[in-house]
Amino acid sequence: MRDVAVVGVGMHPWGKFADKSVTELCRDAVVAALADAGIGWRDVEAVAAASSRFSGGKGWGLNGNDVVEDLGSTGVPVYNMSAGCAAGANAFNVGYSLVAGGMHDVVMVVGGEKMPKGFIQTSGVEDVNDPEYLRQRCVGMPGPSFWALLARHRMAELGTTEETYAQVAVKAHRIGKHNEYARFRQEFTLEQVLESAMVSDPLRLYEICPVSDGAAAAVICSAEAARRLTSDPVWVAGSAVATARFDDGLPRGLAGIVPDGPAHHSEAAAAVAKALDQAGVEPTDLDLTELQDNTVYYELAFPEEWGLCKPGEADQLLHAGETMPTGRMPINPSGGFICFGEATTAQGVFQICELTWQLRGQAGERQVPGARVGLAQSLGLGGNGAAVVLKK
Amino acid sequence: MSGPRVPAVEGLFTDDDGVARLLGSRCATCGTPYFPASSLCHHPDCDDSATEDASFGPSGTVWSYSVQNYPPPAPAIYDEPYEPYALAVVDLDDGLRVVGRMEPGGSAPEVGGRVEVVVGPIRTDDDGTERTSWMFRTV
Numbered sequence: 001m002r003d004v005a006v007v008g009v010g011m012h013p014w015g016k017f018a019d020k021s022v023t024e025l026c027r028d029a030v031v032a033a034l035a036d037a038g039i040g041w042r043d044v045e046a047v048a049a050a051s052s053r054f055s056g057g058k059g060w061g062l063n064g065n066d067v068v069e070d071l072g073s074t075g076v077p078v079y080n081m082s083a084g085c086a087a088g089a090n091a092f093n094v095g096y097s098l099v100a101g102g103m104h105d106v107v108m109v110v111g112g113e114k115m116p117k118g119f120i121q122t123s124g125v126e127d128v129n130d131p132e133y134l135r136q137r138c139v140g141m142p143g144p145s146f147w148a149l150l151a152r153h154r155m156a157e158l159g160t161t162e163e164t165y166a167q168v169a170v171k172a173h174r175i176g177k178h179n180e181y182a183r184f185r186q187e188f189t190l191e192q193v194l195e196s197a198m199v200s201d202p203l204r205l206y207e208i209c210p211v212s213d214g215a216a217a218a219v220i221c222s223a224e225a226a227r228r229l230t231s232d233p234v235w236v237a238g239s240a241v242a243t244a245r246f247d248d249g250l251p252r253g254l255a256g257i258v259p260d261g262p263a264h265h266s267e268a269a270a271a272v273a274k275a276l277d278q279a280g281v282e283p284t285d286l287d288l289t290e291l292q293d294n295t296v297y298y299e300l301a302f303p304e305e306w307g308l309c310k311p312g313e314a315d316q317l318l319h320a321g322e323t324m325p326t327g328r329m330p331i332n333p334s335g336g337f338i339c340f341g342e343a344t345t346a347q348g349v350f351q352i353c354e355l356t357w358q359l360r361g362q363a364g365e366r367q368v369p370g371a372r373v374g375l376a377q378s379l380g381l382g383g384n385g386a387a388v389v390l391k392k
Numbered sequence: 393m394s395g396p397r398v399p400a401v402e403g404l405f406t407d408d409d410g411v412a413r414l415l416g417s418r419c420a421t422c423g424t425p426y427f428p429a430s431s432l433c434h435h436p437d438c439d440d441s442a443t444e445d446a447s448f449g450p451s452g453t454v455w456s457y458s459v460q461n462y463p464p465p466a467p468a469i470y471d472e473p474y475e476p477y478a479l480a481v482v483d484l485d486d487g488l489r490v491v492g493r494m495e496p497g498g499s500a501p502e503v504g505g506r507v508e509v510v511v512g513p514i515r516t517d518d519d520g521t522e523r524t525s526w527m528f529r530t531v
Contacts, residue, residue, distance in 0.1 A: 118465065126467060128401055133467060134428065138400050138525040139491055140468030140514070141479050145458050149481050153456035156503035201459035246436050251455075251481045255416070255427040255490040258483045263455075 008037025084380025176335020395520025
């Protein structure tokens with residue numbers, strides 16, 4: 001396997017952009033990443049793109065083909081990756097594998113999304129063989145209620161309070177307001193979060209990420225190409241994908257088996273463990289982590305599930321300020337999904353951009369001092385998990 | 393006067409003999425429970441694949457609960473005007489972790505509390521037809 005570097009990143013801001021197509025959002029991100037890398041479009045040898053279910057892609061998730069047609073059809077191979085909300089991270093893993101395996105020297109990874117309003121709908125197919133249809137028709141429990149069930153269980157098991165969940169959102173906005181790409185850039189008080197509408201008890205409106213539009217891109221290349229392009233590359237120390245285990249105990253469908261141990265996102269834990277192992281990095285050695293905080297619950301649960309801290313310890317680390325960029329376990333210095341909203345398939349690439357800026361020391365007010373190694377993690381429908389470790 | 397009772401989806405549950413049960417299957421080799429029924433065993437450690445019909449419930453313990461404070465999108469069904477309902481994840485004594493609504497009007501669930509499966513309406517149509525599903529009742 002060859003060493004792989006990230007040499008250029010770019011983003012379109014997150015928000016709602018009614019008068020722009022997803023391909024236009026991607027164009028901004030790709031052009032910014034090319035400029036950051038100091039290369040031109042014709043230098044790109046392959047494209048690994050996230051497939052969107054919601055926008056562009058000719059209805060087939062061919063979003064990478066849209067990007068290539070828009071930037072100029074050079075005839076490069078295009079890999080369109082579908083993995084639910086982990087698609088951006090899966091595309092990164094494919095791009096990484098192509099470079100590491102020697103197939104290509106310079107690959108563009110891109111994810112873009114324009115989301116419809118409101119709760120993410122099910123497939124729309126009324127099929128009694130589809131467990132998701134049965135779950136919605138017979139019970140009625142959209143995405144936020146899944147997160148709420150996990151959050152309530154944690155409260156009973158570890159004593160997390162509603163105020164602590166609210167404090168995660170306060171902390172996210174305290175950092176995210178400094179991020180020019182974030183959709184929500186204002187601070188909230190604890191009272192404001194606690195007074196926001198209860199969506200799915202115990203989770204409130206400001207504690208759940210809404211859907212957004214956005215796009216992100218990254219240029220990755222071989223070590224040889226990186227040395228030509230920059231004196232300050234960021235290295236891909238680990239890149240892994242995984243799927244959920246049968247017996248992890250999360251209430252994903254209608255029913256499963258009662259697990260022997262605690263329920264957890266096995267796809268996320270496996271991808272993170274593989275990426276850390278590949279990088280030769282202990283969880284406690286990480287300088288920063290960008291994790292998928294669809295809800296504030298995850299910012300407490302995930303660091304514990306992956307060994308960044310002990311079970312039940314995340315609450316006190318939060319209250320002590322240790323998850324801020326200047327703390328000893330910085331989580332989501334970008335502001336995370338809470339400040340960005342979720343442009344589903346773009347999220348995994350947005351995390352690469354943030355880690356890259358952090359490791360270069362270009363993150364301004366949200367900079368983690370002296371950051372040398374960072375973790376990015378995302379997961380998606382179907383039990384797809386992905387993780388990346390980047391190093392100076 | 394209430395009208396006829398029709399399951400929201402046929403074949404998933406019964407309370408014909410007065411006790412509510414979920415209708416699924418169980419692996420004949422490793423015992424893994426399935427709801428809804430699966431004709432094959434999907435446990436990665438099980439080399440065999442034959443399952444047999446099995447029913448589950450009614451007794452279990454609450455793993456977690458929530459309240460659906462906003463109307464869920466289609467294909468969910470509910471009475472209008474919308475009234476929030478409680479949801480629960482329940483570990484049935486026979487080894488199945490299952491999701492469902494709490495029975496409307498019942499006492500609030502607690503994590504670790506005991507419940508039983510019942511069958512009740514999740515929506516009543518204009519003509520009085522009750523669309524039913526499995527739900528949980530605090531005991």
